[in-house]
Amino acid sequence: xxxxTSVGETxxxxxxxxxxxxxxxxxxxxNIFRYVVFTIFGLFFLLPLLAxxxxxxxxxxxxxxxxxQAWRQIASYQNTxxxxxxxxxxxxxxxxxxxxxxxLVLLLPTMIWxxxxxxxxxxxxxxxxxxxxxxxxxxxxxxxxxxxxxxxxIELSTLMLFWVYVILALPxxxxxxxxxxxxxxxxTLSEAARSLGASxxxxxxxxxxxxxxxxxxxxxxxxxALVLGEFTIAYLLLYTNLQxxxxxxxxxxxNAGVLFSTSLAVLMFTFVLLLIVSYxxxxxxGxx
Amino acid sequence: xxxxxxxxxxxxxxxxxxxxxxxxxLIVLLGPSGCGKTTTLRLLAGLEDADIGQIFVGGKDITxxxxxxxxxxxxxxxxxxxxxMTVRQNVAFGLRLRRVGAAQRDQRAMDMxxxxxLAEQATRYxxxxxxxxxxxVALARxxxxxPQVLLLDEPLSALDAKVRAQLRDEIxxxxxxxGITTLFVTHDQEEALAIADRVGVMREGHIEQLAPPxxxxxxxxxxxxxxxxxxxxxxxxxxxxxxxxVRGFTLPLVERETPDGQVVALVRPEAVTLASDDAPESxxxxxxxxxxxxxxxxxxxxxxxxxTTVLAQLSTADATALPAGSRVALTIRPDPVxxxxxxxxxxxxxxxxx
Amino acid sequence: xxxxxxxxxxxxxxxxxxxLSAPAWVGTVPFFAYxxxxxxxxxxxxxxxxxxxxxxxxxxxxxxxxxxxVLRGYFIGSxxxxxxxxxxxxxxxxxxxxxVASGDPDGLIRxxxxxxxxxxxxxxxxxxxFAFLVLIGPVGLLFHASWYFDFPWGIGLIxxxxxxxxxxxxxxxxxxGLKVQWREASENLGASSWQYWRHVGGPLLLPxxxxxxxxxFANALSAFATIQAWENQIPYIVPQQISTALSSEVGxxxxxxADLLAxxxxxxxxxxxxxxxxxxxxxxxxxx
Numbered sequence: 001x002x003x004x005t006s007v008g009e010t011x012x013x014x015x016x017x018x019x020x021x022x023x024x025x026x027x028x029x030x031n032i033f034r035y036v037v038f039t040i041f042g043l044f045f046l047l048p049l050l051a052x053x054x055x056x057x058x059x060x061x062x063x064x065x066x067x068x069q070a071w072r073q074i075a076s077y078q079n080t081x082x083x084x085x086x087x088x089x090x091x092x093x094x095x096x097x098x099x100x101x102x103x104l105v106l107l108l109p110t111m112i113w114x115x116x117x118x119x120x121x122x123x124x125x126x127x128x129x130x131x132x133x134x135x136x137x138x139x140x141x142x143x144x145x146x147x148x149x150x151x152x153x154i155e156l157s158t159l160m161l162f163w164v165y166v167i168l169a170l171p172x173x174x175x176x177x178x179x180x181x182x183x184x185x186x187x188t189l190s191e192a193a194r195s196l197g198a199s200x201x202x203x204x205x206x207x208x209x210x211x212x213x214x215x216x217x218x219x220x221x222x223x224x225a226l227v228l229g230e231f232t233i234a235y236l237l238l239y240t241n242l243q244x245x246x247x248x249x250x251x252x253x254x255n256a257g258v259l260f261s262t263s264l265a266v267l268m269f270t271f272v273l274l275l276i277v278s279y280x281x282x283x284x285x286g287x288x
Numbered sequence: 289x290x291x292x293x294x295x296x297x298x299x300x301x302x303x304x305x306x307x308x309x310x311x312x313x314l315i316v317l318l319g320p321s322g323c324g325k326t327t328t329l330r331l332l333a334g335l336e337d338a339d340i341g342q343i344f345v346g347g348k349d350i351t352x353x354x355x356x357x358x359x360x361x362x363x364x365x366x367x368x369x370x371x372x373m374t375v376r377q378n379v380a381f382g383l384r385l386r387r388v389g390a391a392q393r394d395q396r397a398m399d400m401x402x403x404x405x406l407a408e409q410a411t412r413y414x415x416x417x418x419x420x421x422x423x424x425v426a427l428a429r430x431x432x433x434x435p436q437v438l439l440l441d442e443p444l445s446a447l448d449a450k451v452r453a454q455l456r457d458e459i460x461x462x463x464x465x466x467g468i469t470t471l472f473v474t475h476d477q478e479e480a481l482a483i484a485d486r487v488g489v490m491r492e493g494h495i496e497q498l499a500p501p502x503x504x505x506x507x508x509x510x511x512x513x514x515x516x517x518x519x520x521x522x523x524x525x526x527x528x529x530x531x532x533x534v535r536g537f538t539l540p541l542v543e544r545e546t547p548d549g550q551v552v553a554l555v556r557p558e559a560v561t562l563a564s565d566d567a568p569e570s571x572x573x574x575x576x577x578x579x580x581x582x583x584x585x586x587x588x589x590x591x592x593x594x595x596t597t598v599l600a601q602l603s604t605a606d607a608t609a610l611p612a613g614s615r616v617a618l619t620i621r622p623d624p625v626x627x628x629x630x631x632x633x634x635x636x637x638x639x640x641x642x
Numbered sequence: 643x644x645x646x647x648x649x650x651x652x653x654x655x656x657x658x659x660x661x662l663s664a665p666a667w668v669g670t671v672p673f674f675a676y677x678x679x680x681x682x683x684x685x686x687x688x689x690x691x692x693x694x695x696x697x698x699x700x701x702x703x704x705x706x707x708x709x710x711x712v713l714r715g716y717f718i719g720s721x722x723x724x725x726x727x728x729x730x731x732x733x734x735x736x737x738x739x740x741x742v743a744s745g746d747p748d749g750l751i752r753x754x755x756x757x758x759x760x761x762x763x764x765x766x767x768x769x770x771x772f773a774f775l776v777l778i779g780p781v782g783l784l785f786h787a788s789w790y791f792d793f794p795w796g797i798g799l800i801x802x803x804x805x806x807x808x809x810x811x812x813x814x815x816x817x818x819g820l821k822v823q824w825r826e827a828s829e830n831l832g833a834s835s836w837q838y839w840r841h842v843g844g845p846l847l848l849p850x851x852x853x854x855x856x857x858x859f860a861n862a863l864s865a866f867a868t869i870q871a872w873e874n875q876i877p878y879i880v881p882q883q884i885s886t887a888l889s890s891e892v893g894x895x896x897x898x899x900a901d902l903l904a905x906x907x908x909x910x911x912x913x914x915x916x917x918x919x920x921x922x923x924x925x926x927x928x929x930x
Contacts, residue, residue: 025354026354041734047784051773052776055776110670132681133860134911134912136907138864138904140684140685142901144684146687167680221760232866232867246772259772266769271761356834362827364827368821368824368826370828371846371927371928381828385841426827433832
């Protein structure tokens with residue numbers, strides 16, 4: 001019903017929330033509470049970040065003056081004994097991409113397949129996917145260290161870390177994808193596609209995945225965030241990724257500006273990604 | 289208790305609405321989505337504020353009173369039972385808030401559950417009950433606090449058709465038994481006509497007609513009401529001297545002062561009579577049956593008159609004599625009809641798009 | 643978007659194509675294989691080696707090492723830190739989650755805070771340590787907190803920084819699940835705000851809240867990077883000690899210390915996650 005933007009009518013299939021439908025007095029009190037909360041927490045979260053920003057913009061030997069050198073150093077920083085910062089960044093980004101790709105190829109078809117044909121395995125899959133939350137990375141490392149020792153000195157590229165990273169990402173990716181799968185009627189879509197002659201590959205790639213765009217993006221962003229922030233396994237297995245590199249730098253030259261600029265860059269990058277994805281998800285709500 | 293009256297300025301949802309309920313009566317607000325019926329109810333409950341206007345209950349102005357202090361019982365469309373409480377705890381909740389003693393509470397809760405016929409379910413949880421049972425518990429809960437007014441917000445909309453009809457009559461029975469003033473909101477005209485003392489047909493924020501069901505049906509005040517409540521045939525005709533001439537039939541007008549001219553007359557299917565073609569009355573129109581829709585006791589027959597189609601409602605027995613394809617003689621009974629100026633964009637039949 | 647179901651379930655769509663000769667679950671083999679190799683196997687190694695001698699013989703007596711006060715100290719340290727940070731994170735996170743959830747579901751504030759939470763919950767510990775170091779460390783911008791390097795206070799604060807966002811992410815769905823009708827119904831029956839929370843809202847949210855707290859606890863338990871970057875000389879908690887044990891030759895006699903610690907961690911986390919799963923099931927039933 002177009003013209004009536006009525007105060008009380010609930011649009012169909014909306015979230016069960018009707019912020020407009022509340023008494024004025026209560027609404028006012030609630031809003032005061034909300035803004036107070038947002039301010040306090042906003043400050044709490046912002047302050048450390050601002051401190052980092054401040055340090056990242058400080059000229060190295062002249063306190064009190066501004067300079068963007070720390071930011072430029074992201075691309076150029078180099079010290080003896082450790083690889084150039086940029087190469088670690090590139091490496092970690094590549095790792096992120098590979099991890100995402102493998103994760104999607106491994107998880108998405110499996111989840112779809114299970115939902116379609118092997119429902120009785122759904123619980124098991126879910127359990128396995130949530131297991132990495134229960135088995136901390138640190139524990140995995142202990143086990144992996146033994147495997148590593150057995151493989152004896154094969155100089156594995158840092159990129160080989162992706163095998164483990166996929167496991168680490170499973171809980172987050174599973175939840176994101178699962179939410180997406182639940183929202184669409186996978187069975188009907190795939191049956192319709194199959195009855196029109198599509199192969200399973202086509203069904204997954206061209207029918208189901210496009211309908212899960214938001215969920216897939218979510219899973220990807222979460223995985224990227226995870227890889228960019230991962231330290232424990234890389235460190236203990238003696239590889240150098242972004243976080244390990246930052247750590248090494250901080251041991252050599254604590255308070256080096258580049259530490260803060262890089263960290264902030266990663267944070268902002270992840271933040272923007274997440275924000276974009278949240279918009280991609282909402283567009284569907286507009287209907288009905 | 290005096291009932292209430294309300295008066296609003298031009299808020300988009302409600303437009304200067306006045307409504308008074310008499311003690312003990314059941315008024316049904318009927319209308320399409322967005323007409324403001326739910327808003328009216330929620331304003332009465334105190335769940336929303338009016339921009340302009342006042343609400344009185346028993347002579348007292350309660351406009352500024354918060355929802356929790358108003359003495360009303362409300363039944364929502366769905367999901368309103370507290371899932372972590374048993375049925376009895378749900379029903380007793382209002383009493384508990386009023387610090388009624390435990391024994392007394394439980395007794396009253398059981399009384400209410402008896403009233404709605406669910407005494408054996410007292411220790412179950414809401415998710416173990418069917419939709420119809422849940423709504424009955426909601427009703428018991430609302431009545432347990434002995435409110436002055438009972439409010440029902442489309443309580444049957446989420447239920448299956450069969451359950452809906454049953455529960456609807458139950459609600460009416462209980463309402464009469466308790467004698468409580470009740471406001472009931474729905475978009476289903478069958479519900480409205482079946483149980484109301486008075487029906488208020490609403491459209492875009494105001495009440496088009498407020499009258500007992502029979503009157504709303506047979507003497508609709510506006511063409512919107514005529515089209516929304518029950519089915520109507522729209523036939524062109526000409527007004528002359530307080531009657532309208534439709535296809536040669538002279539039909540009296542509801543509004544005798546309608547000026548002469550071309551209009552669209554709204555003719556009820558029950559006013560259309562069909563007979564087989566053998567011995568047509570003089571003046572009868574001749575047409576062909578296109579379809580017969582079986583509705584149980586009655587059937588609806590669609591007749592093609594060449595340039596237009598007409599719906600007629602007959603008993604099924606009569607209708608079986610006139611299968612699709614047969615030629616019929618059609619007459620229109622001279623019931624008073626409503627007319628509207630030719631192209632009035634009234635809502636289509638039965639009120640709802642799919 | 644109505645898709646008419648072509649057939650009801652039961653009609654196998656593969657009738658249109660070639661009938662697979664293998665049972666359907668074969669399609670999940672790649673996933674299971676992957677998880678088996680990179681998750682189950684390392685974990686298995688840890689568990690098994692914990693009860694073996696360095697020479698390879700079975701030695702269940704190793705388990706008695708859990709009585710060793712030094713070892714116990716690490717676990718108690720972990721426990722203290724996790725308890726503080728998870729309870730604090732849970733309480734404040736719940737408040738923030740409520741503030742965010744009670745607003746416009748499509749609004750900017752909600753998106754922002756969810757994105758922020760997503761970023762901060764995943765932030766590498768290294769970054770966090772940097773941030774707080776420059777905020778309240780020895781050359782802190784805000785002030786120098788003399789307790790910054792005290793365990794568990796300084797590190798506890800840092801933990802809270804990522805626990806609160808995690809709480810927001812985990813707990814907000816539960817708040818969203820509170821149906822507006824419950825609030826309205828209770829108001830209609832005469833309940834004040836306080837009474838609503840006491841009788842309806844609170845009890846309904848309690849399982850989810852407790853479950854979320856447990857999740858926070860498990861999350862804190864597994865954290866390694868943060869404390870490593872905070873102050874890497876002294877192992878206060880189990881993950882750190884594992885790291886030390888892995889890299890040093892000196893450990894407890896005849897015991898694979900790292901494995902033992904890891905086993906202890908697995909048990910702790912497993913207990914916590916089981917509790918979480920149980921509570922979640924209760925909450926899900928009510929708040930679906």
